[in-house]
Amino acid sequence: MTTALGIDIGGTGIKGALVNVDTGELLSDRVKRPTPTGGEPDAILQTVLGIIADFGPAADGVPVGVCFPAIVRHGRTMSAANVSKKWIGLEAEALFEKGLGRDITFVNDADAAGVAEVRFGAAKGVEGLALLTTLGTGIGTAMIYNGVLVPNSELGHLEMNGKDAEKQASFAAKERHDLSYKRWAGRLQQYYTMLEALLSPDLFIVGGGVSKNFAEFLPLLDLATPIVPATLRNNAGILGAAALAVRVPEGIA
Ligand code: BGC
Numbered sequence: 001m002t003t004a005l006g007i008d009i010g011g012t013g014i015k016g017a018l019v020n021v022d023t024g025e026l027l028s029d030r031v032k033r034p035t036p037t038g039g040e041p042d043a044i045l046q047t048v049l050g051i052i053a054d055f056g057p058a059a060d061g062v063p064v065g066v067c068f069p070a071i072v073r074h075g076r077t078m079s080a081a082n083v084s085k086k087w088i089g090l091e092a093e094a095l096f097e098k099g100l101g102r103d104i105t106f107v108n109d110a111d112a113a114g115v116a117e118v119r120f121g122a123a124k125g126v127e128g129l130a131l132l133t134t135l136g137t138g139i140g141t142a143m144i145y146n147g148v149l150v151p152n153s154e155l156g157h158l159e160m161n162g163k164d165a166e167k168q169a170s171f172a173a174k175e176r177h178d179l180s181y182k183r184w185a186g187r188l189q190q191y192y193t194m195l196e197a198l199l200s201p202d203l204f205i206v207g208g209g210v211s212k213n214f215a216e217f218l219p220l221l222d223l224a225t226p227i228v229p230a231t232l233r234n235n236a237g238i239l240g241a242a243a244l245a246v247r248v249p250e251g252i253a
Contacts (some may be wrong), residue, residue: 003027004063005055006242007048008109010083011035011069011137011172016042016051017235018058019242024120026235028055039083041090043106045099052100062251065245066096067112067237069087071152075106079156079165081136086165101176105245110134111151112240113207113230114142119243121205121231128202131155131195132230135208139191158194165191171210182212183221192223201225209234 007016018028031054036043041126048066052059068087075093080086080227092105098217107115114132117123117215134140139156143150156166167173169187176183179187192204202225209229213230221227230236 002246003240004065004239004245005052005059006065006112006240006245007051007066007235008112009035009044009048009068010109010237010242011067014047014051015238016048016055016215017238017242018055018062019239021239021243021246024116024232024239024243026238028058030235030238031055034149035083039080039087041084041086041092041095044083045096048096052206063105063241063242063245064100064106065112065241067107067241068092069109069140071154072106072108072111072151078209079154107244108140108142108152108239109237110140110142110207111149111152112244113140113232113236114144114240115244116148116238117142117205117207117230117231118144118147120239121236122228123147123203123205126203127198130152130203130205130220131199132205132207133192133195134170134219134230134236135171135188135206135210137170137172138171140208155195158191158193158198160191165194167191171208172236174210181216182220185217189221189223190216192225192227196223196225203228205230207233207236 014031141155204227
């Protein structure tokens with residue numbers, strides 16, 4: 001059994017768990033803390049340190065994967081939609097490695113979720129283009145072509161009605177504007193229709209915490225592309241980050 005620790009940093013919460021990366025099973029309870037207000041680098045690092053400490057000796061020496069809600073290029077965060085702007089251009093992977101005193105793997109959160117869905121969930125064995133969208137504080141996207149991730153797709157920031165799509169169609173937007181599932185589905189219809197027109201995907205996979213309520217909104221969408229809930233729901237980021245922390249011989253990512 002290969003064990004790794006996956007940490008999923010989100011705009012609202014930070015969570016972690018030990019994972020069996022051979023099977024995608026969680027080997028521990030999830031430890032969850034709120035994302036510090038303002039989402040500043042040092043505060044987030046301290047929260048991650050606290051989460052890792054909660055696992056005690058079980059986390060000693062295991063590979064650590066951390067996923068984060070921003071473009072991540074060669075360990076550097078290049079955007080910051082729902083966290084402090086101080087992340088833009090920051091050597092984030094190096095910051096965590098120094099703070100945690102160990103090597104880590106650092107990736108975009110939606111990409112981590114996409115990798116998890118390929119390895120253990122709804123994108124496993126899908127031929128062609130599987131497009132994962134996570135509906136949470138923002139909209140994250142992972143493009144997976146024949147099982148291979150094309151990283152940092154950032155399709156949550158496409159322009160819709162002259163504005164950022166995630167500001168209108170994320171789960172946070174539903175909450176912020178107190179939208180019913182029906183009204184929110186109207187916005188999702190517009191969003192997924194746009195993705196369809198641009199990318200002709202073979203499958204949409206819908207993740208994020210709200211995907212557990214998929215029956216409330218997925219049947220309201222009228223799309224040519226099949227659309228299914230993510231199998232791993234809110235654990236996908238943890239699982240994908242953990243999986244990526246362990247070198248795979250070939251194939252994905
Ligand atoms: C960020 C993405 C992230 C997504 C989900 C967006 O605002 O730009 O990098 O994947 O939120 O957290």
